[in-house]
Amino acid sequence: MSMRIALLLGSTVLSGxxxxxxxxxxxxxxxxxxxxxxxxxxxxxxxxxxxxxVRPSPAEQNAIRQQTGWNADDDFYxxxxxxxxxxxxxxxxxxxxEFTLHGPLRVAVAVGPDGKVTGASVVEVTEESxxxxxxxxxxxxxxxxxxxxxxxxxxxxxxxxxxxxxFYADVxxxxxxxxxxxxxxxxxxx
Amino acid sequence: xxxxxLSQLPPSGKVFCTLFLxxxxxxxxxxxxxxxxxxxxxxxxxxxxxxxxxxxxxLHHGQMSAEKEIDVSQISDTAKVFIRTPLLIQTSxxxxxxxxxxxxxxxxxxxxxxxxxxxxxxxxxxPFAGTLIDIGGMWATRFVSPSLSVLVTAGGxxxxxxxxxxxxxxxxDLWFRKEHPV
Numbered sequence: 001m002s003m004r005i006a007l008l009l010g011s012t013v014l015s016g017x018x019x020x021x022x023x024x025x026x027x028x029x030x031x032x033x034x035x036x037x038x039x040x041x042x043x044x045x046x047x048x049x050x051x052x053x054v055r056p057s058p059a060e061q062n063a064i065r066q067q068t069g070w071n072a073d074d075d076f077y078x079x080x081x082x083x084x085x086x087x088x089x090x091x092x093x094x095x096x097x098e099f100t101l102h103g104p105l106r107v108a109v110a111v112g113p114d115g116k117v118t119g120a121s122v123v124e125v126t127e128e129s130x131x132x133x134x135x136x137x138x139x140x141x142x143x144x145x146x147x148x149x150x151x152x153x154x155x156x157x158x159x160x161x162x163x164x165x166x167f168y169a170d171v172x173x174x175x176x177x178x179x180x181x182x183x184x185x186x187x188x189x190x
Numbered sequence: 191x192x193x194x195x196l197s198q199l200p201p202s203g204k205v206f207c208t209l210f211l212x213x214x215x216x217x218x219x220x221x222x223x224x225x226x227x228x229x230x231x232x233x234x235x236x237x238x239x240x241x242x243x244x245x246x247x248x249l250h251h252g253q254m255s256a257e258k259e260i261d262v263s264q265i266s267d268t269a270k271v272f273i274r275t276p277l278l279i280q281t282s283x284x285x286x287x288x289x290x291x292x293x294x295x296x297x298x299x300x301x302x303x304x305x306x307x308x309x310x311x312x313x314x315x316x317p318f319a320g321t322l323i324d325i326g327g328m329w330a331t332r333f334v335s336p337s338l339s340v341l342v343t344a345g346g347x348x349x350x351x352x353x354x355x356x357x358x359x360x361x362x363d364l365w366f367r368k369e370h371p372v
Contacts, residue, residue, distance in 0.1 A: 029228055036265040049265070051246045052257040075242065076249055080265065081257070099276035186255070 027103065027127035035108075035123070039080045039093050042110035042119045046082025046090045053078050054186040063185050067150065070178045077182060082110075089113045092183060095123065096175045102129040105171055109179035115149045120176050132164040133172075141169055150180035196302045196363035204364045207299050211357045214292055218353055222346075229273070231346065233339040239273050240328055241336035278332060282325050289324075289349065293317035300356045303363045313359070316352025320345045 033041070039049070055076045056064065064072045082090040091113070097106040103126035110119045120142045125133045141160065157169040196207065225231055229239045246264070247256035273281065297314040305313070327341025 028224055034267045036262060036267040039265055040262060048259060049262050050257055050259050052255060053245050053247045053249045054255040055249065055253065057254060076245060078243075078246065097274065099274075099280070103280070104274070104277055 027129075029103065030125050030127055030130045031123065032125065033108075033121060033123045035080075035095065038095070038108035038121050038123050039082075042093045042108055042121060043080070043082030043091055045084065047085045048083045048087070050081040050083060051078060052081050052092065052187065054182075056182075056186055060185045064178070064181050067181050067185075068174070068178050070174075070181075072178075072182060077186070079183070079187065091118045092187065094179050094182060096179050096182075097124075098171050098175055100129065100168075100171060102126055105129060105133070105168065105175070107172060107175045107179070109145075109176050111180055111183040115180065115184045117145045117148050117176060117180055120145050120172070120179075122172065129168060132162070133168045135162070136160055136165050136169045136172065141172065145173075145176045148176075148180070150177065150184040194302055195304055195367075196299070196360055197304065197367040199302075199364065207364055208361060210295065211299070211360060214296065214353065215357060217292075218350065222350075225346070231343060233343050236328075236342045237331060237336045237339040240278070240331040240339060240342075242332065243272075273328070273332075275332065278328055282328065286321065286325055289321040290318065293321060293349075293352075296353060296356045299360050303356075303359050304367060305359055313352060313355045316355065317349050320347070320349030320352055323348060 043049070053076045056072050061072050064070060077094060079092040079094050081092045084090060089112075091110040093108050093110045095106060095108050097104050104124060105122065106124035108121045108123050109117060112118045122133060122137060122142070139160070141157075144156075157166050157173060160166045160169040196204075199207070222231070229235060245256070246260065247258045249256040296317055300310060300314045303310065322345070323341050324345025327338055327343075327345050330338040330341055
């Protein structure tokens with residue numbers, strides 16, 4: 001192979017490398033809490049734990065879609081249900097994710113027997129998105145959801161500083177609304 | 191590859207090729223460490239992160255819900271990343287582009303080594319094959335059978351073996367094979 005051909009081949013490969021969109025690369029995940037930590041933290045009054053797995057029917061999926069615009073099309077959803085020693089329902093925690101351009105964001109949301117959110121926690125982000133999510137978490141944003149149900153207006157995010165923190169505040173708000181709706185539709189109060 | 195050999199490159203070419211191989215080696219080590227900490231490199235760890243989540247209850251096909259009591263210790267306490275389909279798509283496209291381009295540059299250097307044409311074909315193809323088996327194995331684990339997670343480990347190993355063989359043979363040719371510069 002002549003030097004000229006080698007240089008041509010090399011430049012072709014390098015130009016391919018250079019044209020790769022750097023923004024498409026996802027930074028490594030940052031796990032803020034394990035599932036167990038999140039469940040225990042969000043169900044503090046529970047002394048017994050149950051797993052309730054639900055598979056939304058087409059009608060339930062449709063109801064969720066109409067209410068939130070979200071397609072709940074996973075095979076099943078898992079609620080970690082906390083109960084008292086006597087068996088009374090404390091709350092149920094579900095984990096939901098949204099995949100953004102910068103990678104996944106995963107939240108745990110606890111919903112009480114009345115369908116109102118009792119707590120929420122961000123459990124997984126990425127190195128890149130953490131810089132935008134951290135100020136949102138530090139501002140106590142997650143507290144805004146406590147006491148809201150699936151039909152409450154979503155938390156206002158207009159006062160969250162910066163476009164990217166606001167973007168992630170919106171993502172978190174959507175996930176909390178989906179969790180509350182999933183609970184309301186698939187685990188109606190008995 | 192009759193007209194030019196790695197051993198005949200001028201010093202600048204030798205330095206650049208060596209630095210490239212060293213840089214890719216460091217990158218591969220960092221990638222291995224990242225994979226080991228975020229997911230794990232054993233087939234079992236890959237299966238845990240990639241295979242569809244199995245119900246903890248006896249939720250059968252067609253059944254709408256099921257519930258059972260658990261001990262809190264049964265809830266995962268590991269900081270493991272669960273790779274779901276959207277993340278698998280993102281991971282696949284970045285790694286297929288990135289690793290194939292790296293494999294291409296490694297092969298380009300290796301083209302000028304002094305090993306025989308047959309060995310060149312086999313060794314030079316290892317990083318390409320490893321990449322395809324690695325990423326293909328992720329999809330197979332998720333959509334065909336969790337037992338195919340072994341492909342991910344095998345693909346990564348193949349890529350690493352190819353890199354090591356190419357780097358060792360090329361560096362030998364670059365610095366230790368005695369030939370006159372062109």
